[in-house]
Amino acid sequence: MSELTMEKLVALCKARGFIYPGSEIYGGLANTWDYGNLGVELKNNVKNAWWKKFIRENPYNVGIDCAILMNPQTWVASGHLGGFSDPLMDCRECHERFRADQLIEQYIKEHESDASGENEKKQTESPVDSWSKEEMKQYIDEKGIVCPSCGKKNFTDIREFNLMFKTFQGVTEDAKNTVYLRPETAQGIFVNFKNVQRTSRKKIPFGIGQIGKSFRNEITPGNFIFRIREFEQMELEFFCEPDTDLKWFAYWKQFCIDWLQNLGIKEDEMRVRDHSAEELSFYSKATTDIEFMFPFGWGELWGIADRTDYDLTQHQETANEDLSYFDDQTREKYIPYVIEPSLGADRVTLAFLCNAYDEEQLPDGETRTVLHFHPEIAPVKIGVLPLSKKLTEEAEKVYAELSRFYNCEYDDRGNIGKRYRRQDEIGTPYCVTYDFESQEDGMVTVRERDSMEQERIKITDLQGYFQQKFSY
Ligand code: ATP
Numbered sequence: 001m002s003e004l005t006m007e008k009l010v011a012l013c014k015a016r017g018f019i020y021p022g023s024e025i026y027g028g029l030a031n032t033w034d035y036g037n038l039g040v041e042l043k044n045n046v047k048n049a050w051w052k053k054f055i056r057e058n059p060y061n062v063g064i065d066c067a068i069l070m071n072p073q074t075w076v077a078s079g080h081l082g083g084f085s086d087p088l089m090d091c092r093e094c095h096e097r098f099r100a101d102q103l104i105e106q107y108i109k110e111h112e113s114d115a116s117g118e119n120e121k122k123q124t125e126s127p128v129d130s131w132s133k134e135e136m137k138q139y140i141d142e143k144g145i146v147c148p149s150c151g152k153k154n155f156t157d158i159r160e161f162n163l164m165f166k167t168f169q170g171v172t173e174d175a176k177n178t179v180y181l182r183p184e185t186a187q188g189i190f191v192n193f194k195n196v197q198r199t200s201r202k203k204i205p206f207g208i209g210q211i212g213k214s215f216r217n218e219i220t221p222g223n224f225i226f227r228i229r230e231f232e233q234m235e236l237e238f239f240c241e242p243d244t245d246l247k248w249f250a251y252w253k254q255f256c257i258d259w260l261q262n263l264g265i266k267e268d269e270m271r272v273r274d275h276s277a278e279e280l281s282f283y284s285k286a287t288t289d290i291e292f293m294f295p296f297g298w299g300e301l302w303g304i305a306d307r308t309d310y311d312l313t314q315h316q317e318t319a320n321e322d323l324s325y326f327d328d329q330t331r332e333k334y335i336p337y338v339i340e341p342s343l344g345a346d347r348v349t350l351a352f353l354c355n356a357y358d359e360e361q362l363p364d365g366e367t368r369t370v371l372h373f374h375p376e377i378a379p380v381k382i383g384v385l386p387l388s389k390k391l392t393e394e395a396e397k398v399y400a401e402l403s404r405f406y407n408c409e410y411d412d413r414g415n416i417g418k419r420y421r422r423q424d425e426i427g428t429p430y431c432v433t434y435d436f437e438s439q440e441d442g443m444v445t446v447r448e449r450d451s452m453e454q455e456r457i458k459i460t461d462l463q464g465y466f467q468q469k470f471s472y
Pocket of ligand 1: 218226227231300342
């Protein structure tokens, strides 16, 4: 199998209708991407798989869907207005802009990695993003780190750059009307904690999940849809009793690992990285990143954090509203602790694309490109292929029946082998071929994508057959 590169993946995504560059006819808009006819199905399937396991099937959790624009006081309370920033540095020579922490991390990777892994270990114990601006500047000067674009050593001082997008509500563009596009979906959950608890009649422990758009004015977006400025998050805020938080933290960590692995992510493609004491946010008792091996290296996929009672306490103080929970059995009143597993829908979609991609050498010497998607997330579930255009009427009936339950594609163009290859390349798990014999025996050939094995199934049995194949 040849190595997957981002170039290959981006090209396949564009050619087959997964993801196109945004606003392409106008020359594009940097780092924006549009999901095409297959991409929207894939991402919706990923979001539905999350919603099914985290919300619908889970006895503890319920869902919510909040507004993107929130009262700006939300961002005062959450700390985003004061502290949601990246350390930014400009090159005075070529005017490129960089994140100081990323420059240093890259330098360490290239210059200070040693065979024993000791230096990388040291870095994890005191990760660069926990250093002060002064410490970063001093390191850059001492090591003589150069501008990656022009090779010169003439950087400005490091400034903190707030990542929130600003806009105005109403007709006047002044500070009074400034609102922010939410940088995370979590805060909509916290401000509705009391509402949801009351209307759902849930008792602690319980969780509230949300899927929705978030916006961050990232300084260094890139790597396709890995880091973008407009993205979707799937977040759960799980509220529990203060002393039970670490138990629930372990529970949700495992739940997230299982979710990924059940959908086909392999053990050697992911790693679970616990944050060291230095790396933890000041309010967090424990944080773990689940990372995925992308073609460009390891990258964070899922952040799971024990956020203690920080967010609810902050909102309680800022809004001057009681956000405590009263336990009617123990007669105790307390602010619940929160475990937050937070996953990017676009980022995990990219991980599933990388995980699925394969170029297989076939016994006849040909190579087939195939996406081995888990059936649950495959954008097209069944390809319906009449062997000849003379069979259109009957094959269309099979298609119409299966389309009531699954996203199907009808393809009658080209020879059957080419049609199979095309379905392989978009990750369709099953193809149903209607041939001349079908008219006689009422059966069709079902071909499975990965094994390429074929079996004859009665048309009247197809629904039950696929129901079992697609159970998740
Ligand atoms: P990173 O270190 O990559 O910037 P983060 O630690 O800031 O991520 P969180 O604030 O924990 O990320 O967000 C939770 C999840 O949201 C991330 O694990 C990731 O999957 C997703 N995410 C965050 N920022 C982006 C982005 N710019 N583009 C796509 N997904 C994102």
